[in-house]
Amino acid sequence: MGVLGCFAGASRRDDPAARARQDPEERAEAGLPAGPRRRVPGLRRSEVAALADVSVEYYAKLERGHLAGVSPAVLESVARALQLDDAERAHLLHLAQAADGSDALTRPRRRPGRGWTPPPGLQWTLDAITGGPAFVRNGRADLVATNALARSFYCDLFREPGVPGGAVAGEQPDGGAGGGARPSAGDGGGVRPGGGGGGGGGAARPGGGQPPNLARYQFLDPASRAFYPDWSVAADITVAILRTEAGRDPHDRGLHDLIGELSTRSDEFRVRWGAHDVRHHGSGTKHFHHPRVGDLTLSYQGLQLAAEPDLFFTVYTAEPGSASERSLRLLAAPATTGLSAVSP
Structure with a gap:
């Protein structure tokens, strides 16, 4: 990947100075x-x-x-x-x-690897958030720790292989959320059971398997087309986040491998990667269509962890009193057989 291409030439779509306008x-x-x-x-x-x-x-x-x-x-x-x-x-x-080479001093000394386990305090913080999905991701868009509602929210990433309808891995037979999540379709391998706390758990997979990854889900799982009503916008954001991380830490081999995989398997990703767009992803509003509770409009806040600068803490919340808040409450409750979308 080198220095990830030239900044001022290949990164702009129209001409050598497309930041300026024709007006x-x-x-x-x-x-x-x-x-x-x-x-x-x-x-x-x-x-x-x-x-x-x-x-x-x-x-x-x-x-x-x-x-x-x-x-x-x-x-x-x-x-x-x-x-x-x-x-x-x-x-x-x-x-x-x-x-x-002047980035050597700021280059991460270590990155949370596949065997990384969230510190108990971090997992307790996630578990204490019950009103919205909360998770920790790295710069490669791996979900490395989640609360129970995040696993229900991203049920396609955490579903059991062969189980239809977005059933969340780790749910007990009566529908309640269990300890850690187990395997999800499309990623291979299983999710390590969570340590401590009621429903929490790190999202990394045991045995060297891949953790749930938002970029793979976006571009390689057809279910993402329904989950993200504004799929193209969500795809642009995902690629811009990865491009930003590639500039911040160009020596991350895991990121190199992910980019190579997505470029090989997805034309949509390859075209967007060539645009060289970057962005900070701190706050905003997103729209989702969940397979169990229907349409959701959620605000998000993202924070970089001071103790782990390579990790980012994100929380989704709904406007108080809105249909989306009611849907999140239903999603947080024990799942029931045949649960259908919630009417506004």
Whole structure:
């Protein structure tokens, strides 16, 4: 993966400076003559170089991904010329640091591996959240720890092989949520039983198997098409998160393997990966269609764990008094045979 391709060339879809607009007024705001309206949006390479106060030849070198030794001042000038947002600026900086090796001190000393078990305090925190799905993921979109409601929410990731209807792995015969989740379809291997607490448990699989992975589910499981009504938007977000992680930690072999697998098996992923879009995924609203309770509109908050900077804590909640909140309550209750979607 190297430095993950050039930032300023392959990462933009239309022309070498597609961050800028074709509107004459916007060109004027960028500090360039308004000029005639163009057939193709964006600035010419020479115009970006002028805005960044570098030569065209030097800017072309940056476009080709030669970022080693580039000063922070030049990176900032390029970022300003291309009107990059915070996530894109951080991505550019990470690529430059990886190119010259200056990321060595900030590179993770260790990553939570397949045998990683959530500390008891973290699992207790997850289990204490009963009003919404809560989980911990890594930069590869592996679910490494969950609360009981998250396993019911992502039932397609945790379902027993051969069991239809989104039955959640780990549910007891009477429908109650059990200790840890067991195998899920599509991932192979089983989920390690959770330690401590009523319904919690780490989501990593024993025996070296793959943990439940949101990216694999998004692109390789047909059930995701129904689960995400805005599937294309959700797919864009998933790929942008992985691209951001690839810039932050380009030496993660597990991430390399995941990208290779998805690129080989999914045309939808491969096209999006080539766009080089990045984003921070801190908060927002998403729409879902759950196989048991129907449509859900949920807000989410994502936090980076201070004790484990490679891990991200996410909680979904519903507006108080809404149909989505009632649906989450039903989903959190012991499952019943033949449960149908909830009417608004």
